[in-house]
Amino acid sequence: MANNKKRNVIVGQSGGPTAAINSSLAGVYRTAKDRGYNKVYGMLHGVQGLLEGRYVDLSEHIxxxxxxxxxxxxxxxxxxSCRYKLPGINENKExxxxxxxxLEKLEIDCFIYIGGNDSMDTxxxxxxxAIVFGSDIRFVGCPKTIDNDLALTDHTPGYGSAAKYIGTSVKEIIRDGWSLETAHGQVMVVEIMGRNAGWLTGAAALSKSEDCDGPDAIYLPELPFDIQAFIDKCKELLKKKAxxxxxxxxxxxxxxxxxxxEMDNDPDYVDAFGHKQLTGTAxxxxxVLAAEIGCKTRAIELSTLQRAASHCASRVDILEAYEVGGAAMKAADEGDTGKMVVIKRLSDDPYQAGTEVKDVHKIANDERxxxxxxxTKDGTYVTNEFITYVRPLIQGDVSPIMVDGIPRHLYRKGFQDLL
Amino acid sequence: MANNKKRNVIVGQSGGPTAAINSSLAGVYRTAKDRGYNKVYGMLHGVQGLLEGRYVDLSEHIxxxxxxxxxxxxxxxxxxSCRYKLPGINENKExxxxxxxxLEKLEIDCFIYIGGNDSMDTxxxxxxxAIVFGSDIRFVGCPKTIDNDLALTDHTPGYGSAAKYIGTSVKEIIRDGWSLETAHGQVMVVEIMGRNAGWLTGAAALSKSEDCDGPDAIYLPELPFDIQAFIDKCKELLKKKAxxxxxxxxxxxxxxxxxxxEMDNDPDYVDAFGHKQLTGTAxxxxxVLAAEIGCKTRAIELSTLQRAASHCASRVDILEAYEVGGAAMKAADEGDTGKMVVIKRLSDDPYQAGTEVKDVHKIANDERxxxxxxxTKDGTYVTNEFITYVRPLIQGDVSPIMVDGIPRHLYRKGFQDLL
Known part of the structure; x- marks a missing residue:
């Protein structure tokens, strides 16, 4: 910050990818340029890549x-991205x-990190x-996670697009089931991401509309799951529909x-943050259903697609992600540090929301x-309040730019040499 | 056909659903009405439902x-739909x-059946x-299958939309993999439908473009699969990319x-046509890869979504499905029976195609x-000829009609009482 002349910015991405995380990157870049910064560097694979000296000049890419x-x-x-967990300052000062x-070598003034709970910890x-050791560099977090589990923010960029994809896909799956001959009952179990928070799974209810009954039951991780009650529920449902x-x-x-x-899989695989890798629930x-009821079943994991389906992104989500990126850059430019940008909802209908800046110490590692x-009381569905909350976040489309029938993405030029 | 006055039409759908099968239904309905037929009945769940007296008057729905x-x-x-296999005439004349x-009670002149190989057998x-027993009713087949395995037709309606979804989703999955930290290699295995024919799996190559390398290997069911060669291939690939x-x-x-x-699953489940139910390949x-190489892996089954993703349909496919439905109705109206409509490609670029009518005896149960x-020679990819063939079929989009952020479908009014 010598001579008040603006120097450079560095931005990184961390944690699980989303369909909106690059829109925040575009927002950071644009605002940094608009506010007169010289270079905008992008760390490759977050702080982990930065430690290995891997970064690019974003103006060569955008x-x-x-x-x-x-x-x-x-x-x-x-x-x-990375899942690198920064050690405590006392554990490893080096x-x-x-x-x-x-960062000093790169003449960085502002460090923007786009990520979820773990990234806000960084x-x-x-x-x-920086504060303890007298550095002027400002550090601001930009929220991102399909899981929507960050505290203090109304919702997180990335969630709306994932929710839209889930609502759309579950509706198509339900319709697919209608084609079935009625002689054989069938249960399709759709497995949706969300380790502890049920925001994504609840979004399956978005499929419910005048032309679709929605899923017949929804089980979130917030409540204990009773296998026998689940079997009984499916039995009851199969009496009424094929x-x-x-x-x-x-x-x-x-x-x-x-x-x-875990009843299906072993051994348990645990990632760098000590999280269990979950798969095989559906x-x-x-x-179990096939054995207990004898019905036809189909397990469908939405898997990677629910976080990567840009072709089905929500316009509200992509635009908010862009705004939040810009707001993070603006906050850092104006002197904020140790902060995260959050989204504050002003009203549901018409939907209105703005950004605010919050102390990151109040956010990190606190799951919402x-x-x-x-x-619902019986624990097998979400309420109208849930739908009222999520519905505005899936509105509008971002038309993919189609080339030869397939959506075009921004190519990563020359990254191969750096990876 | 007494007095040459046109009476009624009945149409049914059979086999696995697709994103385009209803476009053919719309085409049949429209052409039947345009050609002066009185009622257009729809059998519910194909011939199986018809035998149980279940049908609707389509004008109440469209x-x-x-x-x-x-x-x-x-x-x-x-x-x-149904998977009802009509017995041989000698086996069960009743x-x-x-x-x-x-059909006589409903005063049917034309019977249109939209389906795949098994439906053409019907x-x-x-x-x-009808010919042997002197009935005037005409029977014409309208091709449909995501598998694209019907003989005599250049391709089948439903394939193009599934191929577009697969190309788009595989591209998004590949991009998702790019976010990974480089320290750990990862193999994602994407499992795609296609029991004997690799048309759908080959469509994964559509993701290959200026901004995407495409999948690193593609294994079709047409060639024997060598597990050791697969492991070696993955090992080689992991040396070059994360x-x-x-x-x-x-x-x-x-x-x-x-x-x-089958190496994973037992017991083998076999459907009414004696087909094995396949799942768990990926x-x-x-x-196997985790055990042999020790790399991180992710199995992704595109599952039901690849045949149901109307939100990502190909315009060429939806329009062709509509035309083929109309052409089937036209053929029956003009006296054809025991025929199926096929698509004849006139040129790849610019893509031009038309419909023809073929003898269904030459088609049924003959997999293409x-x-x-x-x-390719080493059996791990499709060639440019394959891409040239499929590329025209995924062109253009059919904008979903969005209501509250989710695609709207046509509701099935009053069907519940009949199901």
């Missing part, structure tokens, strides 16, 4: 307005010294370090904390779950 | 141009007598019976005919596979 539009329509972290050496630690569709979170678990998917439940009163 | 447009955008069989009694048998994406058909099998998925291969010379 060379035109068309490039920016393509970037907003490109799923997954353009810069690459890592911090190395990061700040690199912002918190780096901003604390094709039953149930949405379940990958994270559902019994009252004593045992994940349903598959396990289908095997679906409130109990947004789940 | 009441406006908007309804027709919604129907064209509605996935899965609007009328319900079934035929019952069907023809119902058209063949019913038209044979994220490897492989597309496999659900129907891949070893040289001695053992399905890969899952099994991932477990991907030619050997459209698969």
């Amino acid at each position: 060379q035109s307005g068309l490039d920016a539009e393509l970037l907003k329509r490109t799923p997954s972290a353009y810069l690459g 890592v911090y010294e190395k990061i700040f050496d690199i 912002i918190k630690k780096l901003s604390d370090y 094709s039953v569709v149930v949405a379940v979170s990958e994270g559902i678990h019994t009252a004593d904390g045992k994940y349903i998917c 598959r396990y439940l289908c095997s 779950l679906v409130p109990r009163n947004w789940i | 009441q406006s141009g908007l309804d027709a447009e919604l129907l064209k955008r509605t996935p899965s069989a609007y009328l319900g 079934v035929y007598e019952k069907i023809f009694d119902i 058209i063949k048998k019913l038209s044979d019976y 994220s490897v994406v492989v597309a496999v058909s659900e129907g891949i099998h070893t040289a001695d005919g053992k399905y890969i998925c 899952r099994y291969l991932c477990s 596979l991907v030619p050997r010379n459209w698969i």
